[in-house]
Amino acid sequence: MTTPTIAPPDLSHYGRFGGRFVPEALIAALDELEAAFHSAQADEAFGARMSELRRHYGGRPTPLYLAERLSAHAAGPDGAAARIYLKREDLAHTGSHKLCNVLGQGLLTERMGKRRIIAETGAGQHGVAAATIAALLGMECIVYMGEEDCRRQRLNVIRMRLMGAEVVPVTSGTRTLKDAINETMRDWVTNVETTHYLIGSVVGPHPFPMIVREYVKVIGEEVRAELLGREGRLPDAVVACVGGGSNAMGLFHPFIGDTDVRLVGVEAGGDGVDTGRHAATLSGGSEGILHGARSFVLQDDYGQVRPTHSVSAGLDYPGVGPEHAWLHDTGRATYTSATDEQALEGFRLLCELEGIIPALEPAHAVVPTVELARRLGPDAVVVLNLSGRGDKDVDEVAEVLRMVDA
Amino acid sequence: MTAAIRAANTDGRAALVIYLPAGYPDLETSRACLEAAAGAGADLLEVGFPYSDPLMDGPTIQAANQVALDAGCTPDDDFAVCARLTAAVDVPTLVMTYYNLAWHYPGPGQEGRATAGSSRADGLDDFAAACRAAGLAGAILPDLPAEEGARWRKAAAGGDLDTVFLAAPTSRDHRLQAVADASTGFVYATSTLGVTGERQSLSAMAGPLVTRLRDVTDRPVCVGIGVTTGAHAAEVAGFADGVIVGSAAVRAAGEGGPEAVAALVRELADGCRRSASVA
Numbered sequence: 001m002t003t004p005t006i007a008p009p010d011l012s013h014y015g016r017f018g019g020r021f022v023p024e025a026l027i028a029a030l031d032e033l034e035a036a037f038h039s040a041q042a043d044e045a046f047g048a049r050m051s052e053l054r055r056h057y058g059g060r061p062t063p064l065y066l067a068e069r070l071s072a073h074a075a076g077p078d079g080a081a082a083r084i085y086l087k088r089e090d091l092a093h094t095g096s097h098k099l100c101n102v103l104g105q106g107l108l109t110e111r112m113g114k115r116r117i118i119a120e121t122g123a124g125q126h127g128v129a130a131a132t133i134a135a136l137l138g139m140e141c142i143v144y145m146g147e148e149d150c151r152r153q154r155l156n157v158i159r160m161r162l163m164g165a166e167v168v169p170v171t172s173g174t175r176t177l178k179d180a181i182n183e184t185m186r187d188w189v190t191n192v193e194t195t196h197y198l199i200g201s202v203v204g205p206h207p208f209p210m211i212v213r214e215y216v217k218v219i220g221e222e223v224r225a226e227l228l229g230r231e232g233r234l235p236d237a238v239v240a241c242v243g244g245g246s247n248a249m250g251l252f253h254p255f256i257g258d259t260d261v262r263l264v265g266v267e268a269g270g271d272g273v274d275t276g277r278h279a280a281t282l283s284g285g286s287e288g289i290l291h292g293a294r295s296f297v298l299q300d301d302y303g304q305v306r307p308t309h310s311v312s313a314g315l316d317y318p319g320v321g322p323e324h325a326w327l328h329d330t331g332r333a334t335y336t337s338a339t340d341e342q343a344l345e346g347f348r349l350l351c352e353l354e355g356i357i358p359a360l361e362p363a364h365a366v367v368p369t370v371e372l373a374r375r376l377g378p379d380a381v382v383v384l385n386l387s388g389r390g391d392k393d394v395d396e397v398a399e400v401l402r403m404v405d406a
Numbered sequence: 407m408t409a410a411i412r413a414a415n416t417d418g419r420a421a422l423v424i425y426l427p428a429g430y431p432d433l434e435t436s437r438a439c440l441e442a443a444a445g446a447g448a449d450l451l452e453v454g455f456p457y458s459d460p461l462m463d464g465p466t467i468q469a470a471n472q473v474a475l476d477a478g479c480t481p482d483d484d485f486a487v488c489a490r491l492t493a494a495v496d497v498p499t500l501v502m503t504y505y506n507l508a509w510h511y512p513g514p515g516q517e518g519r520a521t522a523g524s525s526r527a528d529g530l531d532d533f534a535a536a537c538r539a540a541g542l543a544g545a546i547l548p549d550l551p552a553e554e555g556a557r558w559r560k561a562a563a564g565g566d567l568d569t570v571f572l573a574a575p576t577s578r579d580h581r582l583q584a585v586a587d588a589s590t591g592f593v594y595a596t597s598t599l600g601v602t603g604e605r606q607s608l609s610a611m612a613g614p615l616v617t618r619l620r621d622v623t624d625r626p627v628c629v630g631i632g633v634t635t636g637a638h639a640a641e642v643a644g645f646a647d648g649v650i651v652g653s654a655a656v657r658a659a660g661e662g663g664p665e666a667v668a669a670l671v672r673e674l675a676d677g678c679r680r681s682a683s684v685a
């Protein structure tokens with residue numbers, strides 16, 4: 001294994017991954033965005049406004065909670081397992097980690113003088129966050145959402161509309177997140193001069209994966225600082241679910257240089273990676289180019305992108321951010337998967353043991369975290385990124401659990 | 407390709423470039439439609455290879471792509487259409503598809519290459535060779551911008567293929583230069599901001615873009631995206647070397663097969679001539 005440096009030397013690529021594979025019409029906007037990002041990073045007033053909004057509007061820092069009953073469950077009757085901490089992104093405003101990214105990009109949109117935001121969404125959490133920031137900053141917001149996802153995440157459709165966003169159901173292709181991204185890209189190609197594409201994860205053409213990472217890495221920075229204070233040490237492992245990979249990248253990034261800290265990503269295993277009905281891109285995919293970047297893709301041998309399946313709309317995506325592809329390829333992070341059934345098991349565990357109803361996305365990471373805590377033993381500390389709360393999922397879970405129980 | 411465009415220009419008209427996807431409405435009819443386009447006055451043909459995520463395409467071409475994919479069309483089926491087409495007609499023919507498809511060519515049996523080792527090769531050399539074998543003259547990969555294009559240009563040079571890159575109304579001057587430098591055959595000027603699809607009227611952005619391209623290149627400049635009618639073609643022919651029509655032709659192919667394509671192409675070819683006599 002080669003040990004990666006913290007930031008790959010070429011900001012637009014992560015090893016051979018990343019880059020910009022988009023129509024020429026978008027290149028000028030990507031250049032403009034990159035320039036705006038760098039100038040904002042150097043601007044103290046911008047930084048101060050962001051910290052202020054993060055704290056008083058967004059509810060950061062979010063708590064780091066020692067989940068004693070979940071840890072005890074991991075230990076089992078012999079009583080030997082790691083302490084499991086939950087990073088409570090579910091308690092942030094809008095109910096997930098997604099606000100960190102949209103706050104940053106929303107302020108960048110304002111800085112670029114644009115007043116129209118477009119976004120894709122799968123679970124609706126990013127769409128809700130984008131609608132939130134658009135309301136806060138007085139901007140127009142259009143959210144593209146697969147028709148199938150509109151159905152299974154109805155609560156979030158209502159939330160977006162309440163805040164004044166227009167939700168456009170996408171009926172092309174698989175009617176899920178991949179096609180919502182295609183449709184948002186098409187809107188952007190058309191309206192690029194007035195519009196910012198507020199992308200929702202560490203995916204897409206450069207500079208998006210870098211910008212989103214810089215805005216979400218506050219998650220890992222908070223974990224690091226707080227754990228050093230409370231435990232006087234770094235964690236042995238940090239675990240997060242991976243859809244496009246933003247909550248995982250946010251948690252992982254500040255620890256990349258700490259090679260003793262295991263970085264574990266959990267993808268959506270659907271019915272099982274060997275069934276072909278899943279969304280575990282790094283575990284079950286191959287290299288390719290999708291949505292503007294070279295990364296891993298779930299595709300057939302010809303390069304046609306395959307339909308995916310997951311009980312969780314937010315993980316139901318055949319791509320993954322290029323920096324994760326690089327962490328995977330270099331071996332710095334490990335990626336595993338949890339099936340729909342394991343995700344529902346994780347969902348129940350957090351509900352019943354901790355009184356926390358998690359989103360189905362981070363519910364995928366619960367069982368792998370429990371297993372890891374058991375393996376690492378009683379002196380270890382494991383942090384699970386609880387990236388969102390599960391209100392949006394209760395209808396879907398109730399329906400699926402009835403099926404499972406029947 | 408340049409020669410074919412220049413020949414049309416010398417003839418006092420803009421070259422007419424017709425796009426149709428292989429496999430729509432089925433493989434055999436798509437070939438017949440392309441032949442009909444050539445017979446009715448197209449100077450160049452673009453054969454689309456259907457891809458699952460055509461993000462530069464509007465509803466008409468998306469739907470046509472999906473029909474072909476649902477019927478199980480593979481790139482080799484598409485190449486077979488091209489091979490028969492180029493054997494039968496005398497107009498230069500290009501492939502238009504998305505980068506991931508070219509990158510993966512030839513598909514099955516390449517697992518080792520696509521998944522293991524860190525210095526893996528891609529399928530671009532094989533794709534270029536297959537283009538050549540099918541009698542194609544070049545390729546357009548609309549999601550491959552000039553800055554990521556070095557690898558493809560090397561593969562294309564090996565296959566003696568022209569590489570056509572896109573210029574957009576939003577491209578800054580230094581980028582127009584890069585696009586023109588990377589392009590051989592012609593430069594594709596996108597008439598407007600947007601995806602493929604029929605439009606009521608031609609965008610006012612096309613003329614100024616072509617003028618700016620003239621400052622950086624002597625290569626032919628063809629204008630596409632949204633060119634729908636003979637009147638649009640005549641307008642574009644007033645300032646560009648070639649006129650590219652896609653969605654309108656695809657709709658004709660779906661609605662009335664080769665005859666409808668031929669009728670549309672005659673109207674467009676007429677437009678390409680009309681403006682030249684005015685200009």
Ligand SMILES: Cc1ncc(COP(=O)(O)O)c(C=O)c1O
Nearest residue numbers: 125201243244245246247314388
């Ligand atoms: C709560 C939650 N976690 C995770 C994800 C997956 O996205 P990412 O992998 O970018 O964190 C989503 C996406 O909608 C989400 O809503």
